[in-house]
Amino acid sequence: MQTLKENYELVVIGGGLAGFCAAVAAARLGTKTCIVQNRPVFGGNSSSEIRVTPHGACAFHAYARETGIISELLIAERAVNHEEIFENGWTNSIWDLTLYNLAQSTPNLTIKVNTDVYEVEKEGRIIKAVKGRVQNTETDILFLADTFIDASGDGIVADLAGCEYRIGSESKSEFDEPHAPDVASNDVMGSSIHFKTKYIGKECSYKAPDWAMHYEDAGFFYKQGRPPKQKKGGYWWIEIGVPYNTITDNETIRHELTRHALGVWDWMKNKDPKMKELTKEYALDWVGQVPGKRESRRIMGQYLMTEHDPQNCTVFNDEIAFGGWFIDLHTPGGLLAANSEPASNENYSTFSDYAVKSYAGPYGIPLRSLISKDIDNLMMAGRNVSVTHAALGTVRVMNTTALMGQAAGTAAAIAKQKNIPVTEAPVKIIEEIQQQLLRDGCFLPNYANKDQKDIALMAKITASSEALLFGAGPESKGSHEGLKIWEDQPQYEIEKLENRKGQLIAVGSEKINKIEVCLRNNSDKVQQFFVELKKSEHIWDYSVNKGGILAKAELTIDPGIHWVEWPIGLQNAPVGEFVRLDLLPNPELEWLCAGKIESGHMAMYQISDDKMRRFGNGQTLSFKVDPPQACFGPQNVISGVTRPHRFTNLWKSDPNLPLAQFLQLSWENTKKIKEVELTFPGHLLREYHAYSPFYQDPQCPKDFEILAFKNNKWETVLTVKDNYQRQVKYSFESIETTQLRVQVTATNGDPSAQIYEIRCYE
Numbered sequence: 001m002q003t004l005k006e007n008y009e010l011v012v013i014g015g016g017l018a019g020f021c022a023a024v025a026a027a028r029l030g031t032k033t034c035i036v037q038n039r040p041v042f043g044g045n046s047s048s049e050i051r052v053t054p055h056g057a058c059a060f061h062a063y064a065r066e067t068g069i070i071s072e073l074l075i076a077e078r079a080v081n082h083e084e085i086f087e088n089g090w091t092n093s094i095w096d097l098t099l100y101n102l103a104q105s106t107p108n109l110t111i112k113v114n115t116d117v118y119e120v121e122k123e124g125r126i127i128k129a130v131k132g133r134v135q136n137t138e139t140d141i142l143f144l145a146d147t148f149i150d151a152s153g154d155g156i157v158a159d160l161a162g163c164e165y166r167i168g169s170e171s172k173s174e175f176d177e178p179h180a181p182d183v184a185s186n187d188v189m190g191s192s193i194h195f196k197t198k199y200i201g202k203e204c205s206y207k208a209p210d211w212a213m214h215y216e217d218a219g220f221f222y223k224q225g226r227p228p229k230q231k232k233g234g235y236w237w238i239e240i241g242v243p244y245n246t247i248t249d250n251e252t253i254r255h256e257l258t259r260h261a262l263g264v265w266d267w268m269k270n271k272d273p274k275m276k277e278l279t280k281e282y283a284l285d286w287v288g289q290v291p292g293k294r295e296s297r298r299i300m301g302q303y304l305m306t307e308h309d310p311q312n313c314t315v316f317n318d319e320i321a322f323g324g325w326f327i328d329l330h331t332p333g334g335l336l337a338a339n340s341e342p343a344s345n346e347n348y349s350t351f352s353d354y355a356v357k358s359y360a361g362p363y364g365i366p367l368r369s370l371i372s373k374d375i376d377n378l379m380m381a382g383r384n385v386s387v388t389h390a391a392l393g394t395v396r397v398m399n400t401t402a403l404m405g406q407a408a409g410t411a412a413a414i415a416k417q418k419n420i421p422v423t424e425a426p427v428k429i430i431e432e433i434q435q436q437l438l439r440d441g442c443f444l445p446n447y448a449n450k451d452q453k454d455i456a457l458m459a460k461i462t463a464s465s466e467a468l469l470f471g472a473g474p475e476s477k478g479s480h481e482g483l484k485i486w487e488d489q490p491q492y493e494i495e496k497l498e499n500r501k502g503q504l505i506a507v508g509s510e511k512i513n514k515i516e517v518c519l520r521n522n523s524d525k526v527q528q529f530f531v532e533l534k535k536s537e538h539i540w541d542y543s544v545n546k547g548g549i550l551a552k553a554e555l556t557i558d559p560g561i562h563w564v565e566w567p568i569g570l571q572n573a574p575v576g577e578f579v580r581l582d583l584l585p586n587p588e589l590e591w592l593c594a595g596k597i598e599s600g601h602m603a604m605y606q607i608s609d610d611k612m613r614r615f616g617n618g619q620t621l622s623f624k625v626d627p628p629q630a631c632f633g634p635q636n637v638i639s640g641v642t643r644p645h646r647f648t649n650l651w652k653s654d655p656n657l658p659l660a661q662f663l664q665l666s667w668e669n670t671k672k673i674k675e676v677e678l679t680f681p682g683h684l685l686r687e688y689h690a691y692s693p694f695y696q697d698p699q700c701p702k703d704f705e706i707l708a709f710k711n712n713k714w715e716t717v718l719t720v721k722d723n724y725q726r727q728v729k730y731s732f733e734s735i736e737t738t739q740l741r742v743q744v745t746a747t748n749g750d751p752s753a754q755i756y757e758i759r760c761y762e
Helices: 017-028 069-080 093-105 156-160 218-222 250-270 308-312 353-358 389-395 398-418 422-428 430-439 634-638
Strands: 002-007 010-013 033-036 109-112 115-123 126-134 139-144 147-150 195-199 282-287 319-323 363-366 378-380 460-463 469-472 501-506 514-521 527-536 549-557 560-566 578-583 589-591 603-608 611-614 623-629 661-679 701-710 713-720 727-747 757-761
Touching: 010 017, 010 398, 017 033, 017 069, 017 093, 017 109, 017 147, 017 398, 069 093, 069 398, 093 109, 115 139, 115 156, 126 156, 147 156, 147 398, 156 378, 195 250, 250 282, 308 363, 308 389, 319 398, 319 430, 353 603, 363 398, 378 398, 389 398, 398 422, 398 430, 422 430, 460 634, 501 623, 514 527, 514 578, 549 560, 634 661, 634 757, 661 701, 713 727
Parallel strands: 002 139, 010 033, 010 147, 033 109, 147 378
Antiparallel strands: 115 126, 126 139, 195 282, 319 363, 460 661, 469 623, 501 578, 501 603, 514 560, 514 589, 514 623, 527 549, 527 578, 603 611, 661 727, 661 757, 701 713, 701 727
16 A cells, blocks of 8 residues: 655545536636545536436526536537437436546646545644545545545535534424424435436337335325336436435445336336336336435535525625525435425425425525635535535535535635635635636626726727517527427416416616517407516516516407507616516416517516516517617626626627627727637526537527727737637737727527627736
8 A cells, every 4th residue: 555645725525516616616726726536437416427417596597507617518518419318317428528528628637536535634723634545556645735625525524524514404493494394303315326228119128136126006106206207217216315324324225226226117117007108119228326415414614504595595795606496305215205305296386385485596605605614724515515404405406516616616716816714715805706706607696797807897889780679479480499498397388377477578778668468368258467567676586566566557358369569658667677577367368478589588477476486498478569679789798797687788789680790899098908708698598408419509609700900900819610618718919909899700590699798808
């Protein structure tokens, strides 16, 4: 056995998406970083070993996809992977290689895989080193560093260092959380393994081994929230926790899950009255052997997030990430419990008391929940951060943990640069951390770009043209090739006006003369319905009763399909904001969907007395507005926000004009520009599941040029071909100019050139 000693500025323990994004973020900021992973591949639960598809806020909120490093990775994977996403179990090694390629390509980052950390050396409140054993090499490595990030999931480093942690559920009396049980317990959510099947084009049989589980009762699946609806595999509900300990009994859990996975396939293939016919020509292709873990230790930090924070969208001064998954707390025991996860057990109703109280966000996450309260140079990232059990139900999904990881790595790097302890980062350097996260493509719900070094913020912005918002009807056509609806989302007759529905409209003119809606009257009589136009704080303002009513009316519609005009005559519309057009219930009517998705214009429907939720999967409902609204102007690219939020924040060229179209920045004095950074549309609207193989977002510019005005003429500084990434950054020797253009010559399918943000640095 040999022992090596290695020195770093930052060591990240754990190579799941949280740890991976932490390590890459820190290394990109110049920090000498090492990532230590105990598996041969990166990605944790998302890797090809476990195959849990990454989830996040966009499963429930349109335009809420996580951006930054995780977005860069997922966009890169879709662009090159032939495999279709069908939920858990599908993942192939292309995803592993996407992660590995980025790690190998990142300067300042050292990779250590197949390495288990098992010992901590500390002095007082400082960790000096951690010791790891490299599997199959008879080698130990002592990792010395200034700062450590525990992204191990189980909080291994924090536990070895003696940090306080929580495990299981808090009682209702402790924080009065809506989802907390009356009595506290050590029960945690369970672990899962998945399987995948393959279509082979002919009938094939399957015989389960004697040691596998043998299911006989259809009610276990169809009446207890475990419907085997996907013949290709998947099934998060193949889950076991209690009575086993998810840490110490992990191997027992693995064996038990294998028995149950084979038993589920045996049931589907040979006994299930619904599935045995559908699976006749499907064969078992892969069974996982590494349990995907949901919960174990939660390390106590400087702040303990409770369920009230995501539910109430608490605004934190030290906000560094966001979430938006629902409060998703699986039943302890999983397959061994009487019923599965509550939402599944009620067939994902969107109107039940449970669904209403579980819908949350998007909400901010504070840096203090990522910093240990007991060790001064230890941070956490992933499912081991400082939250209650109920709050973990939403922050635990992988795209959210990836954001927390990038934030932890960024904070560690900037603290090192500023020579201050990470414990002081939430107070002393939080603005620098937030601004760096924004510059690196992340989104913060309550903070915008105010980077004083970004000279684009001081420029006059013009464009060759801009699109106007006319609205869209059932006959409208958009550029949405490869974008689909994730089939696991709740589906229902969404167009019927059985409850209040609302359509956002971005206001670009003080006057709104009239609004029209396209409805179907399914009765044989004239129908009345009520409309309201309300102020909307942002696109995720789901309140029914808040927000001032700008106008309201009662309208009528004859039987059949008609455009119904509302001569609203509004004179003081809130320019630069969204308003929401609400139609109140009339079950005889349907509000028809538009045939295209209008950028930033999502809709919602009422689920309780004072709460709405996203309509469909981000579709636009049919509407027309007069006059057309100037809401896609060039000034939007310096709004400081890189997605629709309080406004569209998007420049879009006139789709009726041919490309090339350009965006222009002008300054009064000559600037010496060394860096230009651009953020384009793409991969924001829907969950990762909705994007097809080889997907390149049609709204994203494909070919473009950067030009500078020099010697009384425009000179091309940079030409880019075949782009599909959302954020791109370019460095130059130095461009001396008073004017700069970004000229889009081709997109990946959309007729308009579109840009969310441009940054320039001297």
